[in-house]
Amino acid sequence: MELPRYHRLQGALYRLEGSRCNACGTLHFPARAVCPGCGGTEHLPHRFKGAGTLWSFSELYQLQRGHPKDIPHLVGIIQLDEGPRVLAQITDAEPEELSIGMRLEMVTRLIRSLGEDGLRIYGYKFRPVMEKNG
Numbered sequence: 001m002e003l004p005r006y007h008r009l010q011g012a013l014y015r016l017e018g019s020r021c022n023a024c025g026t027l028h029f030p031a032r033a034v035c036p037g038c039g040g041t042e043h044l045p046h047r048f049k050g051a052g053t054l055w056s057f058s059e060l061y062q063l064q065r066g067h068p069k070d071i072p073h074l075v076g077i078i079q080l081d082e083g084p085r086v087l088a089q090i091t092d093a094e095p096e097e098l099s100i101g102m103r104l105e106m107v108t109r110l111i112r113s114l115g116e117d118g119l120r121i122y123g124y125k126f127r128p129v130m131e132k133n134g
């Protein structure tokens with residue numbers, strides 16, 4: 001990813017920032033300029049809580065540059081509590097631990113490290129919510 005593009009995406013990558021349509025109130029992630037529901041063009045930033053349920057998932061064995069070589073990547077679609085679905089890597093879990101409908105939460109993790117300059121890109125991933133006692 002080119003640096004200028006990355007900088008524009010930082011809000012979305014770090015804080016799960018999308019948008020809320022001023023006209024109809026629909027929430028979007030990623031942020032949109034035009035609401036697909038009502039055609040509205042005025043949006044306010046909306047920061048999602050980062051909680052949701054697993055809607056679907058799969059294991060990816062195709063490697064991307066900058067990833068560790070021996071680990072299959074879990075990628076899922078997460079249905080956020082606020083509505084939108086987000087495609088994201090799933091971390092801190094083995095494939096057999098995942099089930100559709102389980103609770104997930106957002107964490108910020110290293111996504112890629114690029115080249116000799118050591119550029120490290122962080123962004124959101126999701127992991128299973130740990131059961132808490134009490």
Ligand SMILES: [Zn+2]
Binds near residue numbers: 024
């Ligand atoms: Zn709208």
